[in-house]
Amino acid sequence: MLRIIVAILCVVVAHAIPFTDCATDKANTAFTVHSLDIIPATIIVPxxxxxxxxxxxxxxxxxxFIDVAIHIVTKSGYEINFPCIGDTNFGSCNNIDACSIMTDILSGYSVSSTNVGQQLDQMFIAALGHSVQCPISPEEVVVQNFKMTLPPFSYVWNQLLGPERTYHIKIMxxxxxxDKDNNVGCIDFRISLSIPSNNVG
Incomplete structure (x- = not known):
């Protein structure tokens, strides 16, 4: 379940909410996002x-490698840092090895994580004609209206993430x-997540 959340945060941004290209080394940018979209505007889990x-x-x-900064946005607009949780790579974590994330998901930490990993793999195969693995070659990545089914979170993750919150996320x-200062790709956005209390995996 931990890897599921990492994967979701690495690929989604809220529908109709703009994102910012925050790369500091724009002359050497390795990855450029032109558009992102997700429906519904508030992600409901499951x-x-x-x-x-x-x-x-x-x-x-x-x-x-990915540095992630996650803040919970309160109703008054104040932002509270969501710390990195142990060795889960979830939260405001640094130096996440992105080349190994998909392998970790597909290795089957749980039935649900394997299922989400397979869905992500199918998405990239449909868009690119192949699975994503390092080294990554130059190419266009176009995903159109891919349907992904999110499983219920565990009780512990429901308490940490729910019942409904907005998150400010920056992925570098x-x-x-x-290298702690420069990055070759960066996106800054917000997402809303809703987890009904009776839906626990």
Missing amino acids: GDIHFSLNATVNRRIDSL IKEDPT
Whole structure:
């Protein structure tokens, strides 16, 4: 279940809510997102989402690490940092090895995580004609209205994430895990998540 959440946060942004390209090394940007879309505007777990993406891999990427900053947005607009939780790679975590995430999901931490991993793999195969693995070659990534079914979260994750919250998320992509300042791809956005209390996996 931990890997499911990481995968979801790495690929979705709320419908009709703009995102910001926050790359600091724009001359060397490796990954550019042109458009992102998800329906419904508030992600309901469990439930179905429809995901669309138009992006470009600008050059070959041999290694890929991700820094993620997640903040809970309160009703008054104040933002509270969501810390990195242990070794789960969920929360405001640094140096997540993105090249191994899909392999970890497909390795089957749970039946539900394997199912989500298979859906993500099917999405990329439909868009690219192949699974995603490193090294990543330059290409266009176009996903049109892909339907993904999200399983229920466990009770513990329901308490951490629910029942309904908005999250401010910044995902920074870098090729060198020791580089803390520059990044070669970055996206800043908000998502809303709703988890009915009676839907626990």
